[in-house]
Amino acid sequence: MSSEPWGRVDEAGTVYVRTADGERVVGSWQAGSPEEALAYFERKYDGLVVEIDLLERRLRTTDLSAKDASTAIDHLREQVAQAHAVGDLEALAGRLERLAGEVASLREERRAARARQSEEARAAKEALVAEAEELASSEQWRVAGDRLRALVDTWKGLPRLDRKTDDELWHRFSQARSAFSKRRKSHFASLDSQREESRRRKEKLIAEAEALSDSTDWGPTAARYRELMRDWKAAGRAQREAEEGLWTRFRAAQDVFFSARGAAFAERDAEHRDNLARKELLAAEAEKLLPVTDVRAARAALRSIGERWETIGHVPRDSRAAIEGRIHAVERAVAEAEEAEWRRTNPEARARAAGLTGQLQDAVDRLREQVERARAQGNEAKASKLESELAGRQALLDQALKGLQEFGG
Known part of the structure; x- marks a missing residue:
């Protein structure tokens, strides 16, 4: 008979494994020595160890689901309970129990993670819905439209919720998008109508502009x-x-x-500049009449200059005042000379001037006699008063004599 800590082989070749409940037959061995029999059944035990090692590694290093892990543990429990192997089967059963505890903890962790993920997804989708509903009333058509499309992409990347909640949120989200799309479509339809009306109005403006293009009525x-x-x-x-x-x-x-008008204005300006040069020559000719020595000859010459002046036409606007000012100055000088000549040669005016001068001379002579008489009488106050009156009459006489001289007498 051969024996190990976890099993033995009796004289009949029956192989036993020792457990907490006592020995259990796991097989028989007739082909070799008892040592070979124990070694064979111990290798079966090592096979179970390898399977449990693999399950532990998968559970701790991969995303093995709790359900698949539990199924594998149950399968190995069954194998260990019925194992035809020699070894510490209670230790293997203990490892499996501990693995089952890990799976239970993992299941709770994953359930909590899913709950957190679901809550986060719900909050994220509610935020998307709220933003979509706010964008539904926007008139920033391009920006809001791009943002709504981005929200759809974000929605698609989020986990699904329970069907009822997910459907309700999606319905609100879709309604917001539809409301925005409807408003945008209405806006652009209205805009198209306005633009068509603008096109018709501009066609009418073009028709009038084209009809006016050959007009020569420049100002209007x-x-x-x-x-x-x-x-x-x-x-x-x-x-x-x-x-x-x-x-x-x-x-x-x-x-x-405007091109035709510009050409016409250029031609007109050239003509006006030529007119200015001709009028400058006439103005210089007129200025040679000054000072006026022969009124009649000056008037005749100025009349000839004026007739030629009128035939010339317009000059540049910015030169008009200066050139007309020159000819007007000569006209005024000739007119003043004519007025002076008339005064000198008018008999009635000469007679009136002579009469006024005689009256003033008589008045001065009388006042001078009165001054002398008052002074002879010793009345200096009266003499002084009369002298003041005399001075005033003498001034008027001097002025009258000067005017009389202008008549040549």
Whole structure:
């Protein structure tokens, strides 16, 4: 008979394993020695150890599910309980029990993790719903639309909740997106209508601009083009694909008119500059009449200059005041000379001047006699008063004599 700590072989070749409940037959051995028999059944025990080692490693190093781990443990328990092996089977059973405890802890941990994950997912989806509902009323169409698409991608990356909760949140999320899409569609439909109306208004403005493009009524037409430009800006934008073409046509019509006007103005300005040069020659000719020595000849020469002046036409606006000022100065000088000549040669005026001078001379002579008489009488106060009156009359006489001299007498 052969014996080891965990088993033995009797004389008949029966192999036993020792357990806490006593010995149990695990097999018989007839082909070799008892030592070989124990070694054979011990290798079966080592096989169970290897399987348990593998299960422990899988449980601790992989994502083996608790359900699969429990199934494997139950299978190994059955194997250990019925094992035809020699070894410390109670130790193996203990290891399996400890593994079962680990699996139970793992199951609770994973259940708690799933609960936390579900709560986090629920909170995340509620936040997505709240943001989507806020975006539903936005008028930042592109930004809000891009953000809603990003929210959908985020939603798809989150774990599903229980069906009822997930469906309710998804329904709110979808309603918010639909509300935004409906408002955006309505907005752009309205915008398209407005742009179509803008296109029609601009077509009318173009038609008028093109009709005016060959006008030569420069001032009123230019003013009307300014009004058309204000109307164009007030009309709003047409569709993007039409706007550039409309503007090109509108601008082209204006360019035709303003180019023609510019050419006409350039021709006119050249003519005005030539007119100015001709009038400057006439002004210089007129200025040679000064000072006026022969009124009649000066008037005749100035009349000839004026007739030629009137035939010349307009000069540049910024030069008009200066050139006209020169000729007007000569006209005033000739007119003043004529007035002076008339005064000298007018008999009635000469007679009136002579009469006034005689009256003043008589008054001065009388006052001078009165002064002498008062002084002879010793009345100095009266003499002083009369002398003051005399001085005033003498001043008037001097002025009258000067005027009389202008008549040549």
